[in-house]
Amino acid sequence: MLRSEYLSKELLIDFLPLPKLMIKLRIIFFLLFAVSNITYAQLSAQEIAILKTNMVKAVENSKLTDSLFTKLDKLTNKTALITGYTGTLEALKAKHSWNPYNKIKYVGRSLKTMQKAINMDKENMEIRFMRFSIEFYTPSFLGFSKDLAQDKKEIIKHYQSENFGLADRELVKNVAKFMIDSKKCTPAEVKILTKHL
Numbered sequence: 001m002l003r004s005e006y007l008s009k010e011l012l013i014d015f016l017p018l019p020k021l022m023i024k025l026r027i028i029f030f031l032l033f034a035v036s037n038i039t040y041a042q043l044s045a046q047e048i049a050i051l052k053t054n055m056v057k058a059v060e061n062s063k064l065t066d067s068l069f070t071k072l073d074k075l076t077n078k079t080a081l082i083t084g085y086t087g088t089l090e091a092l093k094a095k096h097s098w099n100p101y102n103k104i105k106y107v108g109r110s111l112k113t114m115q116k117a118i119n120m121d122k123e124n125m126e127i128r129f130m131r132f133s134i135e136f137y138t139p140s141f142l143g144f145s146k147d148l149a150q151d152k153k154e155i156i157k158h159y160q161s162e163n164f165g166l167a168d169r170e171l172v173k174n175v176a177k178f179m180i181d182s183k184k185c186t187p188a189e190v191k192i193l194t195k196h197l
Contacts, residue, residue: 043075043082051085058089062096065089080121084130087113091134107144110134125158126167129175136182152184159192172196 043051051068058065069089072082087110094106114131121127132151138144155175158164164172176193179185185193 055085055088058092065092065096069093080117080124080127083113083120084117084127087117088130104142107138111144125155125164126171128154133178148184155179156189156192159196
C-alpha cells in the first residue's frame with residue numbers, strides 16, 4: 001500500500017481518537033475559515049492599482065476619501081500596505097476637515113496607523129514614503145513630524161541598494177522627485193535619488 005493511500009482522509013478519520021461529532025465540527029470550522037478568507041481576501045493587484053489612482057484623486061475630494069476609507073477599514077487581516085493606505089486616508093480626512101480639533105485628531109490617528117503598518121513591514125519603502133509625506137505636510141509646531149529623519153534614512157537606503165520591493169518604476173521615480181523637492185535631503189542623498197529620475 002502506498003503511503004498516500006494509507007494516509008487517505010477516510011483512514012485518518014478512522015485512526016483519530018476524536019468522536020465523529022468533533023471531526024464534523026472541525027470540518028465545519030475549516031469550511032467557515034476558508035469561506036471567510038475568500039470573503040475578506042486582500043485586494044488584487046488590479047484593485048491596488050485602481051486604489052492608488054483614486055487616492056491621488058482623493059487629495060482633492062473629501063467624498064472619495066471617505067468612501068475609500070470606509071472600504072479599506074472594513075477589510076479584515078489587512079496587509080501592511082493596505083494598513084498604510086488606511087493611514088494615508090486618515091491624513092486626507094484631516095486635510096478635508098474644517099474643524100481644527102478634528103484635523104489634529106485625524107493626523108494623530110493617521111500616524112498611529114502608519115506606525116502599525118511600518119511595524120508590520122519595516123522594509124516597505126512605499127509605507128515609509130507615505131508616512132514621510134504626511135509628516136512633511138503637517139505643521140512642525142504640532143509635534144507630529146518626529147519620524148521624518150528616520151523615514152528619509154530608510155527611503156535613501158532603498159535607493160542606495162536599489163531594493164524597491166514591489167514598487168513600480170513610476171512610483172520609484174515619483175518618490176525620488178518628492179524627496180528631492182522636499183529639501184530635506186543632503187547633496188549626497190540628492191545625487192543618489194537623481195539616478196532614478
